[in-house]
Amino acid sequence: MTDLRICHLYPEHLNIYADRGNIAVLRYRCERRDIAFAVRGCGPGDPLPEADLYYLGGGQDRDQVAVAGDLVARSGDLRAAVDGGAAVLAVCGGYQLLGHGYRGHAGDDMPGTGLVDLVTEAGPTRMIGNIAIRCELDPGRPRTVVGFENHAGRTHLGEGVEPLGQVLHGHGNNGADGGEGVRTGRVLGTYIHGPLLPKNPWLADWLVGASLERRHGTVALDPLDDALESEAHRVAERIAAAG
Amino acid sequence: MIPFPAKVAAARAAAGLSRRAGAGGGTSLPGKLLLRIAPDAVTRLSSRLAGGVIALSATNGKTTTAKMLASMLEPEHRLCRNAAGANLASGVASALIGCRHAELGVFEVDEAALEELAPALRPRVLGLGNLFRDQLDRYGELELVAARWRRISDGPWRIVRNADDPLVAALPAGAGSLSYGIDDPAVALPELPHAADSKWCAACGERLHYDAVYLGHLGAWRCPACGNARPPLDVAATSVRFDGLAGTDITVATPLGARRVRMPLPGLYNVYNALAAVAMACAAGGVPLGRMAAGLEAFGPAFGRFERVATGAGEAVLVLSKNPAGANEVIRTLAHDPAPKRLVVALNDRIADGRDVSWIWDVDFELLAPGVESVVTSGTRAAEMAMRLKYAGVDPDVMRVEPDLAAALDTAVAAGDGPAYVLTTYTAMLELRGALTRRGVVPPYWEAA
Numbered sequence A: 001m002t003d004l005r006i007c008h009l010y011p012e013h014l015n016i017y018a019d020r021g022n023i024a025v026l027r028y029r030c031e032r033r034d035i036a037f038a039v040r041g042c043g044p045g046d047p048l049p050e051a052d053l054y055y056l057g058g059g060q061d062r063d064q065v066a067v068a069g070d071l072v073a074r075s076g077d078l079r080a081a082v083d084g085g086a087a088v089l090a091v092c093g094g095y096q097l098l099g100h101g102y103r104g105h106a107g108d109d110m111p112g113t114g115l116v117d118l119v120t121e122a123g124p125t126r127m128i129g130n131i132a133i134r135c136e137l138d139p140g141r142p143r144t145v146v147g148f149e150n151h152a153g154r155t156h157l158g159e160g161v162e163p164l165g166q167v168l169h170g171h172g173n174n175g176a177d178g179g180e181g182v183r184t185g186r187v188l189g190t191y192i193h194g195p196l197l198p199k200n201p202w203l204a205d206w207l208v209g210a211s212l213e214r215r216h217g218t219v220a221l222d223p224l225d226d227a228l229e230s231e232a233h234r235v236a237e238r239i240a241a242a243g
Numbered sequence B: 001m002i003p004f005p006a007k008v009a010a011a012r013a014a015a016g017l018s019r020r021a022g023a024g025g026g027t028s029l030p031g032k033l034l035l036r037i038a039p040d041a042v043t044r045l046s047s048r049l050a051g052g053v054i055a056l057s058a059t060n061g062k063t064t065t066a067k068m069l070a071s072m073l074e075p076e077h078r079l080c081r082n083a084a085g086a087n088l089a090s091g092v093a094s095a096l097i098g099c100r101h102a103e104l105g106v107f108e109v110d111e112a113a114l115e116e117l118a119p120a121l122r123p124r125v126l127g128l129g130n131l132f133r134d135q136l137d138r139y140g141e142l143e144l145v146a147a148r149w150r151r152i153s154d155g156p157w158r159i160v161r162n163a164d165d166p167l168v169a170a171l172p173a174g175a176g177s178l179s180y181g182i183d184d185p186a187v188a189l190p191e192l193p194h195a196a197d198s199k200w201c202a203a204c205g206e207r208l209h210y211d212a213v214y215l216g217h218l219g220a221w222r223c224p225a226c227g228n229a230r231p232p233l234d235v236a237a238t239s240v241r242f243d244g245l246a247g248t249d250i251t252v253a254t255p256l257g258a259r260r261v262r263m264p265l266p267g268l269y270n271v272y273n274a275l276a277a278v279a280m281a282c283a284a285g286g287v288p289l290g291r292m293a294a295g296l297e298a299f300g301p302a303f304g305r306f307e308r309v310a311t312g313a314g315e316a317v318l319v320l321s322k323n324p325a326g327a328n329e330v331i332r333t334l335a336h337d338p339a340p341k342r343l344v345v346a347l348n349d350r351i352a353d354g355r356d357v358s359w360i361w362d363v364d365f366e367l368l369a370p371g372v373e374s375v376v377t378s379g380t381r382a383a384e385m386a387m388r389l390k391y392a393g394v395d396p397d398v399m400r401v402e403p404d405l406a407a408a409l410d411t412a413v414a415a416g417d418g419p420a421y422v423l424t425t426y427t428a429m430l431e432l433r434g435a436l437t438r439r440g441v442v443p444p445y446w447e448a449a
Helices: A020-031 A061-073 A075-083 A093-098 A201-216 A227-242 B004-020 B029-037 B041-046 B062-073 B089-098 B114-121 B142-153 B268-284 B289-297 B324-334 B358-362 B382-391 B405-414 B426-438
Strands: A003-009 A036-042 A053-056 A087-091 A101-103 A118-135 A143-157 A165-169 A182-184 A187-190 B053-057 B079-081 B104-108 B125-128 B158-162 B178-182 B209-215 B218-222 B235-243 B247-254 B257-263 B305-310 B315-320 B341-346 B372-378 B399-401 B420-424
Touching (some): A003 A020, A003 A201, A020 A036, A020 A053, A020 A201, A020 B382, A053 A093, A061 A093, A087 A093, A087 A201, A093 A187, A118 A227, A143 A201, A143 A227, A165 A227, A227 B382, B004 B089, B029 B041, B029 B089, B041 B089, B041 B114, B053 B062, B053 B114, B053 B268, B062 B104, B062 B268, B062 B289, B079 B089, B089 B104, B089 B114, B104 B114, B125 B268, B158 B268, B247 B289, B257 B268, B257 B289, B305 B426, B315 B324, B315 B405, B315 B426, B324 B420, B341 B382, B341 B426, B372 B405, B405 B420, B405 B426, B420 B426
Parallel strands (some): A003 A036, A003 A053, A101 A118, B053 B104, B079 B104, B158 B178, B341 B372, B341 B420
Antiparallel strands (some): A118 A165, B209 B218, B247 B257, B305 B315
16 A cells, blocks of 8 residues: 655644644545555654655744754754655745754854755844745646745755745745745745645645655545635635735 | 823824724724823823722733623722723723723733833733733744743732743742642643643753643643742632533632632633632732622623624624634533534634634644534635634535625524534624624624623
8 A cells, every 4th residue: 555654853843833734734635545644753862764754844943943953963864865765845944954054143043954055044024924936846837835924034045956936925035036945856945834735735745746756656646626725725825915 | 292181182082083983992093092192191091090000911811811800899999991802002091091080900911012011001910821822923932922021020010920831930920929720630631732832841941741731731830850840829720610611610729718619601711710810809909709709700701702692693602712722722612512513613814813824723623523513614714714624524515615704604593593603713703793783783892891
């Protein structure tokens, strides 16, 4: 039987924006298609479980700092997992931890894993509001992602690193270059929560497909009834456009 | 220069105009006007209250707690209150403008506004209740709210604090402070809920151990590493017994003695509200235990808190549900009555609700699903709410999406006998009340409080 294994990193610390909603959506969309679903938590000091998808959410500043060192110590293991075909989804604070680190205003610097070539620095104001972006994860198939952003960090991608999408409405990575999030291979990072996946079921399915490839190759995913999801997406996009 | 009394009179006149123009009860506007021309108005007006001020703040329970305290004090005192829940500086100033002959102030204060309002009101007693995650886009992280409170908790006032909340218990409190909490493991939860906010020791960062979890992260906590623990309780509830949605019996132990009380309100969060009110009355002094008990027993729900209202065609129970901890308690309380229910779940994303609706995923709607007969979702994010309920296990066949609030209510009421239960965010409740007021079946909100 096809099965998907998820590792939820620091579920006790990084969960501020209802991150369990993302996990619930992945579970629902797998189980509806008879794909067995298993999620394992990994806290500070725990051995890193083998998984098809590693999930990192956002936390309060204090909680984020509390786990940053532990995560950085696992950078090699995470890199090996990604090289072995595992996918990563990192949201908000988790997204910042994917990069080289966070430069705070005064002494509140935070190290990063360096898994992706990006860096974040504290900005003078928080970027808060509804957001919509346009992505093209599969060439020739543009889609939108909708949600909410709330971050003080300004994230800058390294030379040649692609954002997850282009901002239609909202701030994005830094409010200046029009990019939002990051995508390299099967590694996704984004400031968009809401949570991210419920209103963007196509992205949830993309992640399920990308994660399954490691052990199961290309798996055809039957369509599900997404009438409510589509309506919620449409309303959120309209609200984001209204500013 | 315009003298202060003339400024107050002008602001008072504006309240009357606002009300006559149908623009609302003037619960914020006159204060906003007055503060613009007299920034120290809150201090000047509140210092005229001969009996002083009692102020309180919390994430959840402010309006109910203030109303309970008023119910204890009202027979003996003429009170000035911001009863309709307008709890920013403008709302407190409006209340002060509106009561010329009061002698004692009882004010609820927004948790983010407390840092500004406590020094302005200079309360005799300051109640600090729970801190839960709420409207992250507006308040910021919980730690930031706690930091604001830390800057004012050690002031020239008697602190009354919720000892069951580790974050609140960690605040500095001067001499004469009182601590309250629940002491009845029989009503404890089996474990800390997933949405618990403050599970780490404020002193050393170690994971807290709970001998009993009562609500969210509230309980009998202690740190296994540094010995930090819940302070001894000056006011405690023991022997809690729920009588469905009809009421709750508790024994309240206070420095004045213990008393068995029957409250006509459901839910453990109302036990916390009652304890806060009793402890503040104890700290204020001069209120006999019998008066406190009578105040709790005669209490009617604050508006929108399990409040029964006529809809024209039937009856509804309005239940404010605006953040994860509050909504989870509402769901736990609804489960006290196992009969299947017809629900309206209304989700707005206006500024006063919090524009970020992520929080609905931290609410355990999964526990609600088995008790649902039918649901109409409504509000600006009606479809999103329906989607959340689908993932919680509510059968999509018994759900309808109706963004118009009054239409949603009518649909739910017409679908069967008995009241429809309306779980709603703050602005959705005000809009719904507005619709029912225009039908002439409920009084306007500034009179209902």
